[in-house]
Amino acid sequence: MICALAVRGYGVVGRGGPYCPNMGVAATGRPDLVITTPAGLYCPAGGFHIDPWAKVEMAVTTHAHTDHARPGSTRYLTSQTGKIVLASRFGPQFAQAGHIDGWAYGRRERVGDVYVSLHPAGHVLGSAQVRIEHAATGETWVISGDYKTEDDGISEAFVPVRCHVFVTESTFGLPIYRWKPQGQVFAEINAWWRSNAASGRLSMIACYALGKAQRLLSGLDASIGPIVLHGALRSCTEAYRAAGVSLPATGHATQETARASGGRAIILAPPSAVRSAWAYKLPRPGGEMELAMASGWMSVRGTRRRRALDKGFALSDHADWPGLLGAIEATGAERIGVTHGAVETLVRYLRECKGREAFGIATQFVGEGGGDEAEQPADDATNASEGAGEGASQGASEGANA
Amino acid sequence: MKAFADVFDRLDASTSTDAKHAALVAYFREVEAADGAWALAVFCGRSIKRAASSTQMKRWAAEVSGLPAWLIDECHGQVGDLGETLSLIVPDAAADAGRQETPGLAAIFSEFLTPMTRADEAGKRAMLVGLWARLDQRERFVLHKLISTTFRVGVSRGLAVRAMATVSGVDQARMDHALSGQWPITSEYFQSLRILGKAGVRGDAGEAAAGGEPPSLQPYPFFLAQQLPDEVDRPDLLEEQLGPRSRWQVEWKWDGLRGQIVRRDRAAVWSRGGELLSRQFPELIDAAEGLPTGTVLDGEVLAFEGGRPLDFSHLQTRIARVQPTGLLFVDVPVVFMAYDLLEIEGRDVRGEALSTRRAMLEGLVAGLGHPLVRTSEVLGASSWAEVEAARGTSRARGVEGVMLKRVDSEYGAGRVKLGPVDAKALGAWWKWKIDPFVIDCVLVSAQRGSGRRASLYTDYTFALWSGPQRGEGELVPFAKAYHGKGMTDEVFVKIDQFIRGHTIGRIGGAGIRLVEPRLVFELAFEGVQASARHRSGLAVRFPRVNRWRTDKHASEADTLGTLRALVRS
Secondary structure, three states: OOHHHOOOOOOOOOOOOOOOOOOOOOOOOOOOOOEEEOOEEEEOOOOEEEOOOOOOOEEEOOOOOOOOOOOOOOEEEEEHHHHHHHHHHHOHHHHHOOOEEEEOOOOOEEEOOEEEEEEEOOOOOOOEEEEEEEOOOOOEEEEOOOOOOOOOOOOOOOOOOOOOEEEEEEOOOOOOOOOOOHHHHHHHHHHHHHHHHHOOOOEEEEOOOOOHHHHHHHHOOOOOOOEEEOHHHHHHHHHHHHOOOOOOOOEEOOHHHHHHOOOOOEEEEOOOOOOOHHHHHOOOOOOOOEEEEEOHHHHOHHHHHHOOOOEEEOOOOOOOHHHHHHHHHHHOOOEEEEEEEOHHHHHHHHHHOOOOEEEEOOOOOOOOOOHHHOOOHHHHHOOOOOOOOOOHHHHHHHHHHO | OHHHHHHHHHHHHOOOHHHHHHHHHHHHHHOOHHHHHHHHHHHOOOOOOOOOOHHHHHHHHHHHHOOOHHHHHHHHHHHOOHHHHHHHHOOOOOHHHOOOOOOOHHHHHHHHHHHHHHOOHHHHHHHHHHHHOOOOHHHHHHHHHHHHOOOOOOOOHHHHHHHHHHHHOOOHHHHHHHOOOOOOOOHHHHHHHHOOOOOOOOOOHHHHOOOOOOHHHOOOOOEEOEEOOHHHOOHHHHHHHHOOHHHEEEEEOOOOEEEEEEEOOOEEEEEOOOOEOOOOOHHHHHHHOOOOOOEEEEEEEEEEEOOEEOOHHHHHHHHOOOOOOOOOOOOOOEEEEEEEEEEEOOEEOOOOOHHHHHHHHHHHHHHHOOOOEEEOOEOOOOOHHHHHHHHOOHHHHOOOEEEEEEOOOOOOOEEOOOOOOOOOOOOOEEEEEOOOEEEEEEEEEEEEOOHHHOOOEEEEEEEEEOOOOOOOOOEEEEEEEOOOOOOOHHHHHHHHHHHHHOEEEEEOOOOEEEEOOOOEEEEEEOEEEEOOOOOOOEEEEOOEEEEEOOOOOHHHOOEHHHHHHHHOO
16 A cells, blocks of 8 residues: 555665655664655654644644644644644644644653654744654654754754654755845845835735744834735734744734835735735735745746746745755764655765765655656746745645635 | 846846836946946847857856756756856855955956957856856856847847937937947947937937947848738728728738848948848848948848749858858859838938838839849739738748838838737838648647746647558657747646646656647648758748647647648648
């Protein structure tokens, strides 16, 4: 049954060809601590799944983006702050009923035959890497979830965790992706907003509801004008505030607030909303509205142009190429699993250029046409109503919340 | 370079002509004159000798970034544009190194790109790598655009001319004239353009300039015709929209190279793109020397033999090659088919009615009596119905259709923007082209597009059946196309999804996907000829996608035989 999942064992030599069902076997000959199943990553010795895409008994959840946290499982384990965010997504009753366990980072507990602990991933508030250590053999795996290595000041900063096997995401796993320090990007965004405000034109910036929106809020210069949010961004923003993150005051983005600002306001909205009827109905004091997007994909001109944006800011909550390579080095891992993104490319690079033992892990988002495009921006960006590539499914559910 | 990258960004970000105009005006007002001259040359599409090949640039970028070539290819596939890819992977200068002052646009050309054209490989590499380290990613991208010599930012020459006209306060036609031909790319010339409208500056801006082609040989801006809209291409509708046939001069639409012969103190042949073609067509210069001084003719350079035009591909071989001077025999004979007169006895007559200019043109050409300079025939067809009938004979005559020009029209500048059909607009010239050939063919492979469509599979290869009947034999590729009226963004996305889901193989390196031969498209093209270079043995001219034949099965696509039969038609 595991085979049916079409896991592409990228370059796992001598282990059943390219469609090998599993990730590989350690040199020790011991079975893998984490395997892929139709429901997603699974730890047999601990009896739990990690970020499953089906309903399971116990879901260890790295963070609350919907491609990692699906509702319907019996129990969830996530970080303490992650619980606040996850609860806001699933509805508070869910959390109160005790279905979500929130662990402090570093808390180490035995689950079945393994020890489990969570460690900051720096991706969004409460995001965690999952460390799994076999109680008998001491073999240690770390599943990164999504992560970024730059400290954004509002999420718990990424910490490298030593392990034998490191399973890394690879959303931006190409050397064309190199982020500028966020201070520089915020300065550009504020300059853009200031210039629009000076000419009386509203600014709208498309951003993902969880993580990116709050990061933008933390970097916006509130002295320029009012900051107003699309409805889909409110609950996540409130969750951040509830977790103690200090963010500037925000209002609701409505026709009234847009008009009242005299064109000085900046509107934050999910990508799915910026070309919706809601956006078209907003008044345009200065004649036009300036539209931008904040996403790592914006570092490529074609992506900006295809979306017909006035401006694109390359600001990502994922690790860039140097970030990925640095994180991989810092774990000291003997084997590297690569998932979520440029799997084939990063595996080949690690094997051929770094001499590392690397293997690919499929995700549900890998289409039949080949895994390498699944996370690329064009596929979903061109579905006019849909969110951009960075966490394709994030945009989807966020739009629905609107 | 920073200022140029800034204006590039503003132009790139906007699709509004007004916004682009405003950005250009602000830039041209503020810019250092030397930088402005180069920027203007770039926007006008002046051809610039290539400083390094893309293969060289890719190799050096791989060396300085330490990345393997296959990974750069992967990146290229994602980005879609090699220049942008390289700008993204080249290492940034160390932040603590303290970036040196970024060179200005003129310095980029005079200190780097121009010397690079003369340097050996090692010299080129040293200069480019040194320059990379002084620029940020955005500036490197613009630099690569400059080197690639295909600088497209949605700024037409016309837009640049208009912006300069605004800056200097003269009308567009005058600025257009001052920027025709090989004007000198110098700060003095740019400064003279900037103050062209100020009191005390008189005459042709070129008079103030030093160097470059003598302004006395400058051509006029070309007046362009518009495509006759499909909605009116019937005799009764023409009568209704354009009025009586007698108000119009009808000529053949030649399939050659639009050009002007300028005869002043010397003679020159200019292309519409502002390129000097005198060295390619020395026999036309010889012929033009016989014209009286102060004459400018507008017309078409045509490969011509036995009283009729040869296929355009013949002319291409001449354009690509500079003829040795004094050559007596040429393998591809050409003529200049004159159809308008812009200057006579040194007098600009563009404001006269076409009928007047035509009469003078005929007199001049008759007086010259040279076999290589002809006047384009004016069709006698006495009604719109007869014009339509004449148009029907175009293919047999080797022409592209007919031209309709109002007999009282002035010779304008550029393409006059008109409504659907506004016959009242005096300047209107229309081209009424013959319907293209069409053929149904099967999509067999695809590559990613470039620019806006970089991440989509939008460059297609199409095939026809090799057997005697449809659906028989094998599918043989015969044409590539990536655009056409049938290809909306929505269709592109659908086809892209099909391609990703139905890939049956890949051709490495180039990122080509072979796809299941299932989708049928109607392809339009202008002509077809035998070709030893194509596997199909045939080459089609200007292929584009008319529509997606969702109603057809692949086995219903046409055969190579169908296409071959068109060679003779």
